[in-house]
Amino acid sequence: MSRSATRTSTTRTRAAALAAFATLVAALSSVAVAAGDGGxxxxxxxxxxxxxxxxRCLDVRTVTETGRIEVSGKALGSVSEVRFPGVEGRIAVAPRSVGAAAVTAEVPTGAASGRVVVVTASGTxxxxxxxxxxxxxxxxxxxxxxEVGRVAATPDVAYFDGRKDIELDYLFEADGQADVRIDVVAKQSGRTIDSIVERDRQPxxxxxxxxxxxxxxxxxPRNGKYKFRVSALGDGGSSDAAGFSYYDHKFPLRGRHGYGDGLGAGRGHQGQDVFAKCGTRVVAARGGRVQVNAYHSSxxxxxxxxxxxxxxxxxxxxLERRGRPKEGSRVRTGEVIxxxxxxxxxxxxxxxxxxWSAPGWYEGGRPLDPTRPLKKWDGWS
Ligand SMILES: [Zn+2]
Known part of the structure; x- marks a missing residue:
């Protein structure tokens, strides 16, 4: 949660950065090399x-016998068995559903509290x-x-460290107060990535x-589509869900635009140019701390x-004029800068x-090729 501790002396670092920048050292040879994702x-x-x-839940991680659980993680696609601790040794059951990121199973009678084990067809x-x-x-x-009467997620498109809180409005019917459970579920994998329990809510x-x-x-979480799933914690009732998208960056230029020179461009160009009508709003692609707000002849x-x-x-x-956010201030993803x-x-x-790669701009980092990331963000925002 805390800010990077690499910048201990802001004044000195900034002075050094500006001096380095002023010389406009254009030499750059290496471009970011993507780490292998395995083959x-x-x-x-x-x-x-x-x-x-x-x-049949008492809490997010408390289930009753004959209830159902979700085991989430990675490379779970070949899981063929789920084992529970039991009063008389482990009890194995076949999964109810299997996906790469999530496996579900019924809790057998006789199961006891403890760690759950999954076993693949090959015995791993x-x-x-x-x-x-x-x-x-x-x-x-x-x-x-x-019964869930209404669910609505706002905003429709949410960003990491975004300007707006990610909220769910809901309403339910019931014969009395209920403990309500809200899960954040990845639409594609079906995986539950977070759960919130709200106790004693009024219908x-x-x-x-x-x-x-x-x-x-x-x-x-990863970029993509999610839903808030609302259900009663306990036995009975139906559930409903409201969808939204979640992304880690927002495209910074908010208007019709076209791409110009990218990294290098035969002139030591250190970034990507994006053209748009003069005066088009520029927003922070990613929230964070304003490190420099200045003017330079280039x-x-x-x-x-x-x-x-x-x-x-x-x-x-x-930029048209000195940006609004002051040095040292916090901006959110999508905030106009x-x-x-x-x-x-x-x-x-x-x-x-x-x-710029860590530790950053003229602080020992190097300019990365921003074209692909920009085009990716452009695709969803
Ligand atoms: Zn440029």
Whole structure:
């Protein structure tokens, strides 16, 4: 959560950075080399990251016998058996559904609390890092008449560290107060990435819950489509869901645009130019701390933002005037930071965007090729 500790002496670092920048050292030879994602070979061993209760739950990780659980993780596609600790030794069951990121199974009678193990067809095992609590079948609380009346997620498109909180509004009917469970579910994999339990909620009244945008593991989830699933914690009732998209960056130029020179361009160009009508809004592609807000004869008015949880620096040049966010202040993903123009040495209004590897802009980092990331962000925002 805390800011990168690499910048201990801001003044000195900034002075050094500006001096280095002033010399406009154009020499750059290496371009970011993508790390290998692995290829065709032996399949990855299964990894279990979490176990949550899906049905007949007393809490997110407390289930009753005959309830249903979800084991989530990686490379779970060939799981053929789920083993529970039992009072008389382990009890194995066949999974109810199998996917690469999530496997579901019914909790057998006689199962006891403890870590859950999955076994693949070839006999490879993986154990859950945490324990699942199993209660007797009759411990369940029955919720009468629970029905979700309305669900709505806002905003439709959410961003990591975004300007707007990610919220779910919902309303339910029931014969009395109920414990309501809200799961954040990845649409494609079906995996539950986070769960919130709201105790003793009133039926027939508007409820709002805010999600912090982080998974159970404290990390931002992958880019893509998600849904909030609302259900009663306990036995009975139906569930409903509201969809939204979640992304880690937003495209910084908010208007019709075209791409100009990229990295290198035979002139040591350190970023990607994107052209748009003069005055087009520029937003932070990624939230973070404003490291530099200054003017330079080549860059014009420019901003350097230390991207939250990336270690990278994001640089926006040729802005119309000095950007609004002050040095040291926090900006959110998607927040307006200026307008695109042609200040400094620029042929026509355009945003010159740079992406610097850790520890950052003229602090020991190097300019990465921003073209692919920009086009990716452009595709969804
Ligand atoms: Zn440029």
């Amino acid at each position: 065709i070979g032996t399949p990855d061993p299964p990894k279990v990251e979490d176990v949550v209760c899906l049905q 095992k993986a154990k859950s890092p945490g324990e699942l609590e199993v209660k007797p079948e009759d411990a369940i609380r029955t919720v009468d008449g629970f 027939y009244s508007n409820q709002t819950v805010t999600w912090d945008g982080l998974g159970e593991d404290g990390r931002p 860059a014009g008015y420019y901003l350097v933002i230390d991207g939250k949880k990336t270690g990278k620096d994001y640089t926006y040049m040729h 200026g307008r695109e123009s042609d200040t400094g040495n620029a042929q026509g209004c355009h945003l010159h965007f740079e992406l």
